Structure formats: C-alpha cells, structure tokens
Amino acid sequence: MGRLAIVCVLLAACGDDAGGEPELMQGGTQSVDDRTATAYSHALPDLEPAQVETHSFGNGRFSFLWLPPILGPLFNHNACIACHAGHGRGLSQIGPSSVGSQALIRISSTLGEPEVPGGNIPVPGLGLQLQDHHIGGVPEGRVDLQWIETVLEYGDGEIQPMREPRVTVTNGTGGPLPAGTLLSYRQSQVMFGLGLLEAVPDDALGELADADDADGDGISGRINFVWDAGAGQTKVGRFGHKATQISLLEQVAAAYADDIGLTNRLRPEPDGMTDISDAILDDTVFFAATLAVPMAAPRDPEAQRGRALFDDFQCSGCHTPTLVTGDHPIPQLAGQTIHPYTDLLLHDVGDRLTDARPDVMATGVEWRTPPLWGIGLAQLVSPEATFLHDGRARTLNEAILWHGGEAAASAESFRLANRADRDALIAFLQSL
Template sequence: MTRPHYRLNRLLAPLVLVSSAALGSQSTYPIQDTPLTGGEGSVEQHDHNAFSLPQSNLSITKRLDFSVGNSFFRNPWVVAPASTDARDGLGPLFNTNSCQGCHIKDGRGHAPASIDEPSVSLFLRLAVPADPERDAEILKRHGFLPAPVYGSQLQTSAIPGMKPEANMVVEWQAIEQKLADGTVVTLRQPIYHIESPNYGPMPDNLLISPRAAPPMTGLGLLESIAEADILSREDPEDENGDGISGRANRVWDKASETTVLGRFGWKAAEPNILQQSMGAFAGDMGLTSTLSPQTDCTPEQQCGAFPNGGDKEVSDKVANFIAFYSASLAVPTRREMDDPEVQQGAELFNQLNCAGCHTPTYTTAKVEREDLSGQVIWPYTDMLLHDMGPGLADGRDEFLADGNEWRTPPLWGLGLAQQVNANAGFLHDGRARTPEEAILWHAGEATASADQYRLLPAAERRALQRFLNSL
C-alpha cells in the first residue's frame, strides 16, 4: 500500500555566486566582547546541565519558586483521577506527559533518526486553507484554521481506552550539496507520513508544519527586550537594499484580548512565556488552564467521556510557577572567545551578513524583575519573521507569518546543544544535524549569505563553525 506523505520542501536552489563586494562591509555589527552572553545572570556551566540552572543573579528567595516550577516542568503528569491531584488530567489525547519530554534537559528536541523510531520531541501542527472573510474571527484569535476533526496538532498518544489520532513517520531523503572547493555535504530532507488515522480520513487539503522543541534558555531576557527595539529592525520593503526584509508577527494576547507583538514559537505566534507555556500544556499534554480552557480535542473525538483533572487542570498558581521557571533559566557563558580562529569566525559572521537577521546584542528594558532589567545580552536574533525560501517552507500561515517565513531563532548556547542532548537537531524540524547543514538550508532572504558560505575556503568555514560552537 502506498504511504500518504507530505513532502514540505522542494530541492535547494542552485548555487548563485555573489561577490563579497556585493554584500559590502558589515562593520556596523558589534563583536561580542564579554563572555556574559546572558548578562549578569550568565552561568559558567558547559556540560549536560548547561541549560538547566537558574540565572546566577536570581535572589535566594526566588530560587525556591524556580525549584517548584522545575518540579512541575520535569515530573510527568498522570491520568485522572489520581492521588497526585496537582498533576493529573493528562490527555485523553497528547504528545508527551511532561515538558521535559520535549525540551530534553531544557534544551532542543530532535527528529527521529529513522522511519522506525518514534517521534518524541517533534510533532506536526495541522491546518486547512482559510477564507479571510468567512474565517476572519478565528484567524484573528487563532492565527490559522484548524483541521476538521483533528484540530491544530497531531496527537500520537492517548490514555488507556482512547485511541491516538494517528501515527507520524518521518522518512529521510539524502541531498548532496557541493561547495566551491569540491567539498560535498550531505543534507537530509524529511518526508512526513501520517498513518493509521483513528478518527476518519485526513482532509485532502491538510497543511502540516513540523515543529521540534526549541531550547528554553534566556526566555525571560528575550521577553524583556523593549518592543521598540524589535520593531526598529523591521524592514518589510527592504528599503536599505540588503535583501533582508524582516517583519514582526502580530498575534492574539488571550489575557488582554488584544493583538500584540509576537515573540515566541517558530513563527513568533505567541506574545509571552505564560501563553506559550499554557498553549503547550493544552496541545502537547491535553491539560486545561485559565488561558487555554480548551485542549486540542474536538467534539468528534468525545474526550469528555473520560475523567478530567478539574476545571483548570493546570491551576493559576502552577501556571505561574512554570512561567517563572521558564523565564529564569540562565544562558551559559561564551567559551574560547580569545582564540584567534574563533575571532576570525566572528568577523566572518558579520561579513557574510549573518548578523543581518541574527542581531548580536540588546540591552533589556526596565521590567518588574530586577534580574532581567537593563541586561546587556547577546542572543543573536532579531525576533522577526523572514522568508527562508522554498526548501524550508511549510506552506502554513500563522497570523501574519506566511508559509515561507520563520522567526530568527536565538543562537546563544548553540555550541552546547548536543552536549545537553546528543541527538539535538537544528532548524524548526531538527533536520540539520550540524550548524553547517543548517546554513546550507538557508535560502530566501538568506540566499546571499549562504552562497557566500559555500564559496569560503575550508579554513574560513572552520573558523565560522568554531565561532558558532563558542556561543
């Protein structure tokens, strides 16, 4: 029987040679001059626990709140009813039973390496094409039109007595990229299969978007960047002619019931850490809260026939502990900053205009938390949406983000990703096994930078990789 499959990505565009003169000198981009990547709260932790420590400038009294939030983040939630009533109500449909199940040791998730390996920390978002007029209200509040019966996310697990929605299988296709000096790099392109759907056939016009769990470090600092600083980097019409036209997403804030700046998620579709967290509880674990009183279970799936963990399965108190924990995870310090090769790589990063999207530094605004206020940080992101070309496109809109656009992910901690989780992948679906593979997938607004990377001699490519590994 032929597998139904979803090939999201076309082959990469052919190499287009661009001279360094065309890019010009990017001397306006700063070079990091301190190991304190996450400001005064940075930690000197570079092993498998590198992403799991509280900010070093967090007060002693607040470290207890961090520990409580940590327990709810790490410990599994269970089926209701249970004696563990603070953590019951899992499902009936879900993808994982704990936050840590996706954000492995507070770091990145990964895609399954083979067609037979179950997916643990990568899932599929679902949608169908929307009519802008007919579906205006749901698009305003939800950002996309969920799929009939199957909702917004494919749930591949279920509690006893309930059937999961379907199985997700990833098949890999090898693609070879030849660099200017003859070096061949083998990339892998994912093909997604949804098999054995248990609630009727999938829609013929189904849109899918694979999402791997991103790292948790520095979220509170990113939330503390002034909105004006983010918006000042917008250039939707590319008025400066550098080929980069980043723009902000505008999304629905459930608490204020207004449209605001999007900051978090692969398409910047969430406004703050609390809403992002409660959305994950509802979609990934089937747990309700004040901000997300409904899970992704649809009426056709009859989840109401099973016991729940209460009207708000994640209480406001627990939700606040989770959000505090997520906002307090420290960024590790830079390593090998004084190494000449690393310094050369930092210069190349700017010369190739990688910093055109991966904005090196900010100073955070004055916020309620002193440990997050006025911090000079080096996250290497502009928090904006960019067209990354057909090779990475998912074809699924989300609020203002179109099917080619992704938010620039922060690069801090990049070199420790596989120290924390040996299988960690890069890009939105974990397809890239190395930062170099991620670079070679860049297209769209990043075409010139990626093509310049292909032209570099091996020694300069190594220097740039050393710089990325030092972050």
C-alpha cells in the first residue's frame, strides 16, 4: 500500500468522526438512493437532457438481442445484458448445457510471438478468446464446467463449505486444443460506477502502487501497463479482471467484437467494414460510463464495527475506501470523492486463485482488486450471483477465505476471528 492509500484511509476515518456518514455517498454526488433489484440500473442523477437521451440510446444497445446474420458468426452470447443481468455480474455459467454462456474463457499460447509489444500470444486459429457458440457451424471449443466441493475450518471450529471450478475444454470437434494453450475462466463484472473509475487519474494509481512493498506492510500492488496501438506506447490498464483494458471505449469495442462477434471502428473487418456504426459503439460507451452507484445503507452498530475491522484486517490495503476523480469528458464524473473500495491495481492473491495464465504484465496469481461498492446488493439484483473472478464463492465469507498471497494475513485474521466479528465484517460488506 502506497502513501496516498494511507492518506485516504485517514481522511475517511476523519470524515466519519465528523458525524454524518460521508462514505454512504459511494458514487459521490452522483449516487442514487435505491437498494432494490433495480439498484444498478440508474443513470447519473445530474445528466443534462441531451445526455439522458444518449444514455437511453446506449441502454437500448446494451439490451439489444443481436440476431444472425449480424450476430457472430463466432460469439459467446447475443447481448451485453445477457451476461451483465441487471447491469450487475452475470452467472458463472458456461458450456453447451447452459442456455447461453454468461462467463467466458480467455486463451493465449506459450508458443510464438505477441502481436503487440508486451501483449498476449494468440492461439493459432483461435486468437485470445474462446468463442463457444457459432452460427450454423462448429464453435471454437466445447467447455465442460464441474465444481469440486471442499471445506475450510474457522479458528473456532465452524466449517465453511467451499467449491472451485474444473474447466475442461476441447476443440469444436472434441479433440485437444493446440499445444501450449493457456486458459482463464472468468465470470462477468458489474457495470455501474465505471465512468468514475475511468476518471481516477493515472497518477493517483501510481501513488497507490508499491510494487516492491517499500512500506513493508506485505501488500504491494502494481499497474498493468498495456500497449495502446493508437498512441504507440503503453498506458495504464484498469478494466477487466486483470486490468488489461485502458478505457471503457477499448473494453466495450472488445466486448462487441469478441463476445458478440460485431466488428466496429476499433476492431474492423480486414477490409475496413464494420458490423456496427460509430454511434452504436459510442452510445454504448456513454451508457457504460454513466450508470450511477447506489448509496450505501446507513450503518447500524454492527456494520460500523465491521467497518473498523475492515481496516484492522488490512482489507483497506487493497480495497481502498476513498479515491478522488480527476478530469473526464463527462463533467459529472470529474472531481468526485468516491468510495469504491478498490485501488484498481494488480495484487498477488495466492496460488489457490491462480489461472496460471499471464495477461499482459499480470501473472497468474495477480488480479485487479475488484470494487466492493454495491456488493451487498449483488444477490438482490441477481439471486444466483457469485463472487471472485470465476464465481467460485457463493457467499462473501467464501470470497474472503479464498484470499492468499499478499492478502493471506487479511484472510487469516478473518478465519481466526470469532463469529461475532466475522458477522460484523460481513454486515459492513452487506451495507455497501
């Protein structure tokens, strides 16, 4: 944890002492007061009428069910909303037995050369993402997902059921994938608050990063620098489970191209043609940038105690409670004090969470700290929703217990805490 994080934690604490509960306005002045199943689906409250119109065009695109011949031919699902239900995380569901795959598999090879400096090496014939659906043809792969059940024991002897995925992939005709293929199984992420996260200045993330753990707290954290072809240099990655996308535009253009099979301005056909217009792409990006963050629930005494434990257990070493946004082309996103509980940095969270697949600069054990704002509503928005990059954690308790690596001491503090303290920490998370 770097210098700025300490300052922010102190500031947040000072704010609480001052009475009022400033952390409740998680999305700054643009937070919305809805703790029901629609909590993730609101536009920023202060949009101008013209912006409201663009947001609602974008919403239409996000919800649109694409059909052949525009859809695909290779794809994972046929709509953004199909994988981001209620604008939250999708289900950890993939393979021919499921209605559609809401999760997906990133692939790369250990053999060959990257296409861009420092980039991932595409698998011959398959690229960097496995499309497990195909219009009228053979998909790139067939995925079988099994869950292995285990248990973990708390310090007081209570037993916590746990589970982890086993993903088996064959090529479209049942044979093996090319030699050297690496797989990363991932569920989708929440859609709200992303414009605010985009507006956090690169410098602020640089301040939080502490790659060599200079302050000796066992927590480092580093930026994933990703090649930007347009700029001809690397830029700060911040979206996706391994922070491999530098902007919402890049992330959304990749989603259209790779998840739904729709070429676009950033990802055209070889002859320069595109399936979707610039307006569709740009409206979807605007929509993704302008979904508001729900306000946190007022904290009862138990949740307040949980908030203190969140600091005591060093959760806030990575899940940074307070960040301040800088400039952004959408003025409502600029200069906001937000409470996302993320530093947007990569952290080693241990061998048990590894996907054993490097992703640009990230190693297998490194993942981007996910924001925790709104997490208490995840299973209200989508009752079957699960946690962590592959959705293995059915509860917040399970999610915490999987943490290892830089977060090993944190997770162990939770495991060894008494039941009342564990419940208080969970009550705090449920209030977010």
